Amino acid sequence: MSENLTGLRREITALGERVAALVSTHAMYPDDARGTAEAALAELEYAERLLGEADDLLGRAQSEQPGPRRPGDDGDRILLRAMFAELSVPVVLLDHDGHIRRINNAGAAQLGSAPGYLTGKPFAHFVDLRRRATMRSWLASVLRGDGPASLESRLAQRGWAEDVHLTLTRLELPTEAQPLVLVAMSPPMSGSEEEGPAPLEPEVEDQVVVLAARRLDVLTRMTRLLLRSAGPGGRGEPLALADAAELLADSYADWVIVDVCDLPTGPDAARRAAVAGPPDAPEELTREVAAAAPRDSGIPGDVLGGGQSLLFPLIEDEGVLGHAASGAPLLAALGAGSLLSVPLRGSRGVRGALTLIRRSNRGSFRLADLGLIEEIGEHIGLALPPRPSA
Template identity: 80%
Template sequence: MSDNLADLQREINSLSERVAALRNTHATYPGDAGGTAEAALAELEYAERLLGDAGGELARALSGPAEPRRSGDDNDRVLLRAMFNELSVPVVLLDHDGYIRRINNAGAEQLGGAPGYVTGKPFAHFVDLRKRAAMQSWLAAVLRGNGPASLESRLAQRGWAEDVHLTLTRLELPTEAQPLVLVAMSPPMNGADEDGPSPLEPEVEDQVVVLAARRLDVLTRMTRLLLRGTTPTRALALTDAADLLADSYADWVIIDVCDLPEDPNAARRAAVIGPADAPEGQRDEVAALPPGDSDIPREVLGRGQSLLFPLIEDETVLGNMGAGAPALGVLGAGSLLSVPLRGSRGVRGALTLIRRSNRSSFRLADLGLIEEIGEHIGLALPPRPL
């Protein structure tokens, strides 16, 4: 067995060198992406075979009748783990329910976190909402034994989005009651951008000082707006407030107002502002969604408590569009927060902000700022009609 492991280690070292050469070639000659991608796919298929061999060796090491452990077996297992962790191809091992069982260092870097952070989380939560359903369907097909699957997808987490090619392979190990799935990640094969917001480079605004300055600027501008508008109509005041937040803090801003405190389901959608590049008619579709038919803002209006989703796990919480598609998926949402508009006599409405998956996620500091802005807007609302 040790000879087999030594051969595997040599092959992995050679593979790592070739992958590094392909990566450098792609960076130097981006116009030749097609040829580089074909070579990368061939290397990915070879890496898949190597991982299968390594998995078989590990399964044989862990199976068999119970007997005293030998130091050689322990060394082999340590070597196999090291080979998996240091493999230059990003790979993830999923359990039967789609949760990350194990991930190598390259895979954790691809998902934007440390191995200990991402292990135990559903892999689907790292996939952009637009691509999540397709990935889950392919994952189910692979688990059913329909053979390996290859698909174009998009990862989105913590302020970035990246198109990737996923290769899913079913693994059956003697030590596991249910089959596992090995997911290998590589650059997209088509070389074209997918639909939805384009991926962004890491934002300079992630610096703590810059973020604090931006939050203070937003609060100051909102306060000035509300103080300046002493006698505006309600719609104009709310539209201006939503437009200010959309201009500097979010992609979508939704304001719902409840004129009957005893019936949060009777809330009306008072203002909707979206990004300039939103498809024609999309803003009207969001405006037409009844607030009382979705978990957000109905829960905010009913309980008077704020909600923060740094990573959106359920894309149905804002309701469904006319065609039945979840609204958050259609909007390409990556992060959301919703706060009550609290006036002198209780909750008057809800303020909901959405950032798309190519922007940094909302944080607790953002929630505190928007809660204060929500209270200012609630105090500036005209009295409820008698």
């Protein structure tokens, strides 16, 4: 047993050195990315075999010791866990429901969080909305025993998006009633077909002073807009709402939706009053968002009904904004990464809901953003004309 462990550890050390060399080669020669990625994939497959050997050693250690556990058994278990944690290849072990059972340090760095935070979370929540359905289908196929799967995917979490190549392999352990799935992450085999807008620059986005100035600028511009629409010669409610949505979409979000209740009969009477999106958004997609009924979605239906703001720095349920005519979730079609929705509160209660969406490669909405949009929502609610009696 000890000789096998020594050999396994030696192989893992050599694998780490080769992976480091591939990373260095990719940095120096980015034009050779395809060849480097193919070599990295071969190393990932080898890493999976090493993990399988480690599991066999652990299984034999458990089966060969039916009596009291010897002190060496705990040492072997600790050694195997340490080797998994320090493996240079990002790997994640998923349970039968797709939740993260264990993740090594390289995998945690790939997902942008600590291993302790990630353990127990659904792995699908860290996959971009447009790629989740594909990943879930392949995961189900691997769990059924249809063989390993290899696919291109995209990770998205809190302000960044990164294309990756995922390799899924089924594992059956004697200590587990259900099979597990090992997910290895590597650079994509080819360039991304869907680049999307450039991410915000982290060195700027993380500066508190710059963020505060940006929020003050948005609030000032919105106040001027509402004052102009309310004064003599103002353009009226519909234009004010459309202009407000355009202002926020231009300076603070990618998509902005305004829903208004014209009658005091609750959220079922709400209508979609304005929709604004990015300049590169297809007109058909904008029309689908505008045609969706607020009452058919969790958001902004919950905001209209309960009058409470909602903040989703990471979107877990892609169906909360409703579905397109094709049945696809609207949030997935919008490439959403984070979302917030606040009530438009007038002098006599909630008059509507203001919903902002940022795409997955932009910085996520934070509590400070929620406070600003709540204030803007209150200003818009007070500027709405009195609604007629029921």
